Amino acid sequence: MLDKVLTPGAFEARLYEGWERAGAFAADPDSAARPFTIMIPPPNVTGSLHMGHALTFTLQDTLIRWRRMQGRDALWQPGTDHAGIATQMVVERLLASRGLDRRQMGREAFLEQVWAWKAESGGAITRQLRRLGASLDWPRERFTMDEGLSAAVREVFVTLHRQGLIYRDRRLVNWDPKLQTAISDLEVESxxxxxxxxxxxxxxxxxxxxxxxxxxxxxxxxxxxxxxxxxxxxxxxxxxxxxxxxxxxxxxxxxxxxxxxxxxxxxxxxxxxxxxxxxxxxxxxxxxxxxxxxxxxxxxxxxxxxxxxxxxxxxxxxxxxxxxxxxxxxxxxxxxxxxxxxxxxxxxxxxxxxxxxxxxxxxxxxxxEPRLTWQWYADAATLAKPAIEAVESGRTAFVPKQWENTFFAWMRDIQPWCISRQLWWGHQIPAWYGPDGHVFVERTEAEAQAAARAHYGKEVPLRRDEDVLDTWFSSALWPFSTLGWPERTRELARYYPGDVLVTGFDIIFFWVARMMMMGLHFMGEVPFRTVYIHGLVRDERGQKMSKSKGNVMDPLELIEAYGADALRFTICALTGPGRDVKLSRKRVEDHRAFVTKIWNAARFLEMNGVAPDPAWDPARARTPLARWILDAANRAVTEATAALEAYRFDEYAAACYRFVWNTFCDWFIEFAKPVLAGPDGPEKEEARGAAQHVLGTILRLLHPAIPFVTEELWDRFGYGPAFSLIRASWPGAVPVAEAEAARAELDWVVSLVSEVRSVRNEVNVPPSVTMPLLVKDAAPESLARAGRWIEAIRRLGRISEVRPLDGEVPKGVAQAVLGEATVMLPLEGVIDIPAERARLAKERGRAEAEARKIAAKLDNADFVARAPEEVVEENRERLAAARAEMARLDAALARIGG
Structure with missing residues (x-):
């Protein structure tokens, strides 16, 4: 039996370890299935999980789990970036605490210390990604300083130098006087x-x-x-x-x-x-x-x-x-x-x-300081041309499309790329200098010595360039270096190019564009077919998160408090095209309630004997209730699939939420309760059959965003072997006989009860009071439906009877229109109608005054120009809310003749 209280921490780690042990995340190069590839934006080896990571990795994991369930051979390539400056600073601070200085130690001894730090402390981010539920193919994990990736870096550098696309020049660079190195524009903040x-x-x-x-x-x-x-x-x-x-x-x-x-x-x-x-x-x-x-x-x-x-x-x-x-x-x-x-x-x-x-x-x-120094440069303008053409021709598409304009603006005005850094940690530039300064660019020192002998006609001492390469140089090769290039591996042939890159707009130029340059130059093909650009995670007021503002949220703390599923589903629900994610604890708490709703619904069904039945055939459903919920599930699956195809994570989450919370939990289970509690028979058997089928559909539908609770319920109910939901098939539409008639019947009942509840709530009818429902001008079919579902209408609407009204409309009723009919609740003697009218009018006046005040502020051009964007947006949202409240109160007043 499921626990009464949902406690995600009781099973999240166990489930993740089970998936990992079972190889559930693994791609299979020998598979006949169509491949689907996502390359992780490699987080810094120094990093720890922050909300930006939680956003991008949740979206990637949602896509990869969905495609895996669709039967694709999914590769989500993991790895970390050596993060030149960041890592060197971390280790230098560590050494300074021990009274050591890297310059006194020398380069070789310092690098030994960095590698030792990486082995001991550099894996924090990958452990934290597991807490989030990220289903990366961990045995394939790469590091940008791996020997294989280092070989790729040397090959690219040497090749581009021989092609005249890498050269030395004396130009201005961004110079950090404290770190004493050139830095990229991305590492500069105004x-x-x-x-x-x-x-x-x-x-x-x-x-x-x-x-x-x-x-x-x-x-x-x-x-x-x-x-x-x-x-x-x-x-x-x-x-x-x-x-x-x-x-x-x-x-x-x-x-x-x-x-x-x-x-x-x-x-x-x-x-x-x-x-x-x-x-x-x-x-x-x-x-x-x-x-x-x-x-x-x-x-x-x-x-x-x-x-x-x-x-x-x-x-x-x-x-x-x-x-x-x-x-x-x-x-x-x-x-x-x-x-x-x-x-x-x-x-x-x-x-x-x-x-x-x-x-x-x-x-x-x-x-x-802008500083004039000798540095190594890449001819970015030449490398950019094929990348520009690839986006122009549609071989790589940006989603949302407007980010293509940002890409073009940067790429068409691109400057030489300074690729050298005055650091010790990183890919040391494969260049050696002879006694007269002549440079030999080769893959190895032995090749450089051979080239020097050929040049000078004798053995000469060579001095290696002390600089290392910009971190973005090696990460630009990520889509193919991680797959074994320069060797022509089967992984390279199968998983390149990738299907989609998921990343933030801030690194379109620094990473996305450079991957495209390098991929097209060395592979002859774009590195990914789609670039999905998401916004930033901000606080609930739309402000950027920062320690100084005290509004930073820790994803690990949120996972501890609410579970990984609640955080993940919140991120999906808030991620729409072209907008930032406004996150708050309240949002995560609200979506934890959704996850809990699923758990409680499953527990109720379990208590009522609902269990998986592979032999149950949806096409043979006979009752309107079963047909209605099966048809609704079909539509939810269609909506959710279309949303994911379009990278509309918000619409995917909304489709799932509407169906699960409203249609399945609030209506189907409520309609089915008397049947499930009643005697055995065909109707009860069909209600159980429909319930188990739709619950299984829900678990599969939600698994990409809510992997832990769905897998736990899948396993506990016995829908498949342990840890198998991750590889279960993505749901599709099932045949439903007479679906349209069932939809018309049940949707009418839902609308009727909803109107009754709405009227009762608006005019403050106490929940304990039951009353008759008067129906005027109803068609015979509507009255027949009311008769067939009278028990549900009574129970859910707190109605004593449904009675046709042939004469005049009595005084003191609240009215609502439902199709061709008008439904009325007699309020005389139930509430003080004049007092209620006055209350509603007062609330309406308060809402109108609020709307006027906010509208006046927004009509002030000076306020709109000077106020922070998030404050203006907050006022627009408040104005919309005030106007919606006015409309609601107008409708309530109209119901009681106000």
């Missing part, structure tokens, strides 16, 4: 900073007393200025084009040139150009062939090596001695010193308070 805007005077060469004024938020970089730019159509400054300004403190004469980068509407219209320390200035510098001296070192301290030859004393302008004293100072200390010295020289025209966005490293936590 933070609002209150600072100053300094308007500085640059003297015009040869014209004493004349200046061009430039505005800057970063005076410390002015030491690297190599030009001043003005807009070619700026009439105020056009006369300066072609002249030269003298760079304060340094004494360098720099050209004043015309470039559209200068904005006549901002500041003085003139801008300083510092190509080695600003991305826009770098492009201006390239257009005009300007020098690009760096004036900050790797730790963002003043560095004068590249400007020292130009430093010369210019009276009232330049001060080489001051600069030499500045060397080695931190950038922010130098900023204060430079501004103070410029003020002494009379070269500060004015200072304005200025709030602006400053890019910070998301891990180092300090402002990043």
């Amino acid at each position: 933070r609002e900073v209150r600072g100053s805007l300094w308007h500085l005077r640059y003297p015009i060469e040869g014209e004493p007393g004349r200046y061009v004024v430039v505005a800057t938020t970063r005076p410390e970089t002015m030491l690297g200025d190599t030009a001043v730019a003005v807009h070619p159509e700026d009439g105020r400054l056009r006369h300066l084009i072609g002249r030269r300004a003298v760079l304060p403190l340094v004494g360098r004469a720099i050209p004043i040139l015309a470039d559209t980068h200068a904005d006549p509407e901002k500041g003085s219209g003139a801008v300083k150009i510092t190509p080695a320390h600003d991305f826009n200035d770098f492009e201006v510098g390239r257009r005009h062939g300007l020098p690009m001296p760096s004036v900050l070192d790797a730790e963002a301290r003043i560095w004068l090596e590249e400007i020292a030859p130009e430093m010369r004393a210019v009276e009232g302008v330049a001060d080489p001695a001051f600069l030499r004293a500045l060397a080695g100072q931190d950038r922010f200390a130098a900023r204060k010193a430079i501004v103070a010295r410029l003020e002494e020289l009379g070269l500060v025209e004015k200072v304005e308070p200025h709030t602006h966005q400053v890019p910070h490293g998301d891990r180092g936590g300090v402002p990043i």
Whole structure:
């Protein structure tokens, strides 16, 4: 017998271990079934399960379980990413707590420590995914630093280098002075900073007393200025084009040139150009062939090596001695010193308070520096062209489709991809340098030495490039490297390309696009046919979750409190196209009630002798009740299947919820209770047969989203061997005789009872009161139906009788229209009608006042423009709710003549 109280923790771990032991998650390359592949977005090896993981992995698991039940040979490829910066930071902090420093240890000893940490602590995320119920093919788990994947990385790097698509170049990168490495745009976050805007005077060469004024938020970089730019159509400054300004403190004469980068509407219209320390200035510098001296070192301290030859004393302008004293100072200390010295020289025209966005490293936590360094690059523009064409032609489709525009915008304006990082943990670049700096890019050191011998005609010492590759480089190969490439394995032939990639919009460019580039270049085919893009998980008010706001929810804590099924079903129910998931504990608690409803319904059926009967044939059902529930189950299966086909997880959950809670639990079981409690006979046998058949359908229908409770009930009822629901067939429609007639009959009864309940509730009829139901203008068939179902109508509607009304409508009744008939509840003597009318009118006035207040706020363009998006959306939802309440109260008043 099922326990009276549902306790998911009593069976979740046991069921998962049973599935895993039985190989229930395994793909089978020898299968004749059609394959279905999802590649996991590999979580960082340092990671622990957060709500973003819970969202994306729940959706993937729902799809994979559904396709597995449809008979597909489903591969959900597991694995983790080595997460270069994140992992190196974790281990460095760990070593620092022991008084150790990686630089003192040396590279080899440090990497041994990282591998040891990975072996001991790097599997937390995979254990937590099991708690969520994720049915990944664990024996196939890969790691981006596995030897097999490392071989793929080397093969790709060498091949692209030989094709001229990987090269070294000196360009600006996002530089983290704390971590001392280049970082990707994804690792940069903008933070609002209150600072100053300094308007500085640059003297015009040869014209004493004349200046061009430039505005800057970063005076410390002015030491690297190599030009001043003005807009070619700026009439105020056009006369300066072609002249030269003298760079304060340094004494360098720099050209004043015309470039559209200068904005006549901002500041003085003139801008300083510092190509080695600003991305826009770098492009201006390239257009005009300007020098690009760096004036900050790797730790963002003043560095004068590249400007020292130009430093010369210019009276009232330049001060080489001051600069030499500045060397080695931190950038922010130098900023204060430079501004103070410029003020002494009379070269500060004015200072304005200025709030602006400053890019910070998301891990180092300090402002990043655009820094000019030698790095390795991939020719992303060339690699992007086939990927763009693949989406244009429909070989890969985005769902929702509008995300294609984001993909195209990024890809059509793509810049060279900086693929090198100044770290120790990662794929070390397979490049070796000879004594004269000549580079040899090979798969192994032995091959590099052989190439060097051929080049130099003798043995020479080689030095390996110390940099490692950007983590996104190896994860870009994930769809085929995990399947054994560069070997032509049977898995590669069978499971590539994948069917669908499920991921967030924030990594369309960083991961999705790069997988497409690499997949098309090396496999000649897209890596996935569909890219399903989901939103972010936010709190119930639509705010982004963050520790500082205190609104972060821990999925493991929610699983502990409510069970994995409740969290998973909540995620599915809230995941619609193009919108974020607004999650709250209340939502999860509400859906735990749904899971409990299924458990309680199954327990009731078990107590009433309902058990699986494989011989029971739905096509032979004779009673309207059995036919009605079988037909309703058919429609639920059709709706749920269509929703999953369209990646409408919300519609799938809604179809299941409506059918299970409303149709099956609230109506079928209530209609069937007297039959199941009555004497044995054909009617009872058919009610049991329909109940067991539909319960089995429900368990299969809900299994993708609610795997644990459905499997537990499947096993306990004996629908199949233990742990077998995961491989049971997905439900389909069954033949139902005279389904339309059964639907018309039972739907009418449901509508009648629903109207009666609604009227009673709206006008506050006490539940203990029974009363007659008057029916006017009813067709003979409607009256006959009422007669056939009178016991159910009495019991469920709290009705004493159903009586046709031929004369005038009596006073004091509440009315509702049902088809051709009007049904009435006599309220005289049951409630105080004038008082009830007054109560409803008062509530209606309150709802109207609330609606007016909110509407006025939303009509205020200033409020809509300034308020956070989540606040505006919350007010729109409140307005819709207030208007719905007004409509409900209007209907209630109309029922009693108000």
